[in-house]
Every structure is written in C-alpha cells, then in structure tokens.
Amino acid sequence: MVQNLNYIPIHDYLIFCSALFCIGVTGVLIKRNALVILMSIELMVNSINLLLAAFSAYTNDPAGQIFVFFIMVVAAAEVAVGLAIIVVIFRTTHSIDIDVLNKLKW
C-alpha cells in the first residue's frame, strides 16, 4: 500500500488536499443551511486526514496516522453535539437557515 502511495509525488497530495480544504472553506462561507455547513466542515477535516496520512507514509513515521484516528474520534463527537444543536434550533425557530439567527448583534 505504502509503495503504491509512493508512486504519486507528495506535492500532488498537497495540492489535492489543499483544493479539497478550499472547497470545504468555500462551502462554509457561501451556504446558509446549517447542515450543509456541517458537511463542508467534515470535508475540510477529511482533507486534513488524507494529508496527514500522506505525510505519514512519506516520512515513514506512524504518528501522523495515529493522529488521523484522534481526529476521526473528535470529529464524530463534534458532529454528535452539532446535530443535537441543530435539532434544538429547529425546535425553537422551525428553520435551520443560519440567517434567522440575528437576535444578537453589536
């Protein structure tokens, strides 16, 4: 597996993961639906996981892959809390559009 990975230069991984990350960032910035924003954040996190795994394979250092597991666990916990928050918001406002939340400003 690692040998197969090594056929692709590390720069390609870097560019690919950065592109995925930027797509995620764009999604967070332009979408108004809380669920889609959550999905975009997941895309960002997964691009980082891929990047860490690639770096880890290229430096022959397992720490990066271990970190990927930590990130997965944390991301799962975060999504659990996030979905609960979105459910609570839906109960009070009957919408998950983030533009209805404008009670607090300046």
Next chain:
Amino acid sequence: MNTIIALTVLGVAILFLGILKKNSWLLPTILAGIPIVLILTITGWDTNRHYFNDMLIVDNYAVTFNSVMIFSTFLIFMFAGKYYHLVQRSLDDIYAIVIFALVGCVLMTSYGNLIMLFLGIETLSIALYILAGSHKESITSNEATLKYFLLGSFLSGFLLFGIALIYGASGTFNLDGINSYVINHASHLPPIFKAGLFLMIIGLAFKIAIVPFHFWAPDVYEGTPTLVSAFMVTVVKTASIIALFRLFSTSFSAVKELWEPTLAILAVLTILVGNFTGLYQTNLKRMLAYSSISHSGYMMLAVIAFSHSSANTLLFYAFAYSVATILAFGVLILVREAKGNDLFTSFRGLAKRNPVEAFSLSVAMLSLTGIPPLAGFFAKYYLFFTVMDKGYLWLMIIAIVGSAVSAVYYFKPVISMYLEEGQEFDLKAGVAYRMSLLFLAILTVLTGVLPFFLINLI
C-alpha cells in the same frame, strides 16, 4: 497527570450522583472536590515530570497555570447555587461538563505534543458548545451555541491544517522536535512550514478571540447563560493564551522574526478595537465581553515580549483578570435576576440598599481599569514593564492609550450605582453570596497590596 485523573473522577462522580438523584449533594461535592484537586495539582510543583513520550509535560509552568484555572472554576462554582436556584431539574450534566471542560483546559496548559494541544482544545470546545446552549428554551442561548459551534469547528479546521503542514515539514508533532527542526533549518524554512505557522495562529487567535477573529465572541458571551460566560471569559481565555504562549515559547522561538510582526499587529488591533467598541455598549454583559477581548490583547503582549519573566507576568495578569471578572459576573448574576436585564440603567441607585454588591462591582471595575492599589494595576504595571524592557515602546504606548480609553466604560456602572438616582431595590443576595463577593473583593485588594507572593513564582 494527577490533576487530569482527579478532575475526570470528580466529573464522573457528579454524573453518578445525578443518576442516584442526590441533587442536593452536587454542589457540596464539587466545592469539596475542587480544593482536593487543587492540592493534588500543587503537589506536582518542582517535579517536572513527562508522561507518555513527552505528550504531557507537568512542569512548574503548567502547575501554576492549572492552579489559577482550577481556583477560578472554584470561584465560579461559588455562584452556581444562586444562579441555578430556580431550576427544577437535576444539574449534574451541566456541572459535570464544566469539570470536563476544565480537563481540556488542563491539557492545553501541559501539552508537549501538537496532538495533545488539539485534543485539549476539542475537549474544551465540545464541552463549551453544550454549555453555551444549556438554556434550551432561550433563543439567544440557541443562537449563541450555533454560532459558536459552526465558527469553532470551522476555525479548528484551520488549526488542524496548520498542524498537518507543520508535521509535513518537520516530520514530528513533538514541541521540542519541532524546535530542533526550526533551529536546524532556520535560514531555509519551506513554504509549507510558514503556511502552517500562520494557519495555527489563525486557529488559536479564534479560540482566544483576537481581532479580527473576535466577531463571534460578544454574541456568544452575551447569549450564553451568565455563569457559563463567566467560565468562558476567564478560565477558557487563560487556557487559550497559555496554549499559544507554550507553543511559541518552545517551538517557534528560534524564528521569532517570522511571527512577531503578525502577533504584534493582532495584539494592537485587539487592544484598540476591543476598547473602542466597548465604549458603545449599553449593557454590562456585552461590555464585559469586549473587556475580555481587550484583555486578551494585553496578554498577547506578554507572548510577544517573550523572556524568562514573561510567564510570571502572564500568571499574575491572568489571576488578577480572572478574579476581577468573576467578581463582576457575580454581581451581574444578581442584577439580571432582580431586573431581568443588565443595562447600565438597571444599576441606578444600587448602592443605597446593597452596599456590599455595589462595593464589589466597583472594586472589580477599578481593578480591570488598573487603578492602584488593586491587583489589576500591578498586573498591567508588570506587563507594560516587561514589554518596554524588551524594547517595544510603541506597543506599550498603545496599550496605555487603550487602558485609558477603557476607564470610560468601566466607570459607567460605577457612576450609575453611586451617583445616579433610581428606583431603590433589594438584590436579596443572601449572606453566603455576599460573603463570596466580599472574599473576591478582598482577594483583589490583597493581591494588589501584596503582589510579591505571585510575581516571582515560576
């Protein structure tokens, strides 16, 4: 390590008490448990132990800051009984989550590895997302938690991407390993390392609420339940600043010229924007939110002027700031309950019937302004002295200007309480609550009069 285990046990014990429906035992258990944790923490003094291949480092630096944070949490719990006295349901989950958030804070001060930094930040953040939304029926609390959650996990992504790039360049997550990599490659650092460094600054600046990543902070602090805001602006802020300080003082100190201008500009912006926007606030809670932003700007100065005395200055500053802010929140909780809001106009005529509360709030405000002989004055004095000592005269001048501007808004509630006429009302604080307020006020004065027991600690 003892601290983390003890805190986790305490949190789980609180949850078990909730299962057993011993609701009246919750607060006494916490108020007895936290001092024990504090003692366990202090026994780590001078041991300098490293755990799990340097993933956790319990040095004097971690011990002192952990003690300050645990002590601040204890002070916040002194107000919890009064704050939640009308709530019928069991509060074991909220108390336990505060304790678990504190575990995250402890990880953030004693990490020796970027993995631990990330885990600490996330343990803290996930707990805070729940706490911020713990008033489920209140729409402002819902809004605060959604804003905090979306922005928090978004900016955690930047932090994580920064960590990944730094790992790609240096091949290690270990702080000392990164430091030796930086020393060996200081002249030709690859672009991905620099990009990673700046992404990490963005991620951490968000957690501390540094301008221009502060936009979430006033909304979230205002919408969050008051007791939790008190936790967020004191303990969480201290932990984030300490995490930044540890990272930059151990890993990136060899390439100071790379990050110093960025951090200096961010600190100056934070001080100016925080203080000038604070002038326009009409309610105390939001004003305290801006005050916390400007104070994180001051604490950033200690990171920039890194020297051996910096950690001490930061410790003293964090202590003085936390105690004064918790004191202000203590009075804020009472006024919000009596009047239903916390506009400055609600404070009119407070001093006539409630001298202790008025005195406590005045002490807090004067300490945050930096009036001698209170703790805040010496904190600012040592901080500005450290900054000037390292040759950053312009930073010091801006900090002093910001501090002078802040006096205008800190004096607003004091003037309302003592000078303006208003309807007389009684806050019905109860003796124990008044004693806690007085204790904090006396602590603020004492730390100011006798600053020496804190200033040469580390």
